[in-house]
Amino acid sequence: MASQKEIFVAFFRSGILGFGGGPSAIPLVKKEVVDTFQMMTDEEFAEVLAIGNTLPGPIITKMAGYIGYRTGGWIGLINALIASVLPTVLLMILFLAALKQLKDFDFVKGMTNGVVPVVTVMLGLLTWDFLKKSKKSLGWKAGGFIFAASFAGMFVIGLHPGVIIAILFLAALLLPAKKEGKDE
Known part of the structure; x- marks a missing residue:
């Protein structure tokens, strides 16, 4: 010990x-x-x-x-x-x-302002990568539906993202898996 x-x-x-x-x-x-x-x-x-x-x-x-x-x-x-x-x-x-x-110095404001576009581009690339992967595994229709439903749930209804993730996780467990090689 x-x-x-x-x-x-x-x-x-x-x-x-x-x-x-x-x-x-x-x-x-x-x-x-x-x-x-x-x-x-x-x-x-x-x-x-x-x-x-x-x-x-x-x-x-x-x-x-x-x-x-x-x-x-x-x-x-x-x-x-x-x-x-x-x-x-x-x-x-x-x-x-x-x-x-x-925070009030110009060089710090410049650094923090420079970070925002970089993070935006990185998140955009990550989103694009997820979209490509969802097309492969789900197809465009199912992937688009999940995206639209998630967007509406968060920004229209006001659901917490964790609730949406839990719903999608349960749906993935309960719904049958898509067969390989089939693309929409």
Whole structure:
């Protein structure tokens, strides 16, 4: 069993130094839990990584939760999760406070105004990609109907997007799948 201090230090260091998300932080987590604190072996870490990759969500928080629980029980789980997300939370608070202080400067206004078109184009490309994939799997009629119904549900009726996603998920489970090779 690892001490709570070791669990916290291992995941806090990985969280603060792992800039770029999971792929950059995984080697740091390995260095901490396998080499530095010897909480597990290389083989055990590889198994944890494989299990973490099969589940949805951020890999580092999944690994932190599992490794924390395995080496420190429920307290270790909570400790590791807090330690892995705390650096991001602190940096976000710092950056947002700085942005609030600097928001009236022209260069900051220019940066924030420059981000909006970039995000718009990225979301447009993502939407186009989804439309192409829906044509392949559903056909234009069914895909167009789902788009129109979702749009009407959100903007005409005022439904929350989560409700629409839940309805579409249930519909996907209940309705028969489209046969391969058939296109509308």
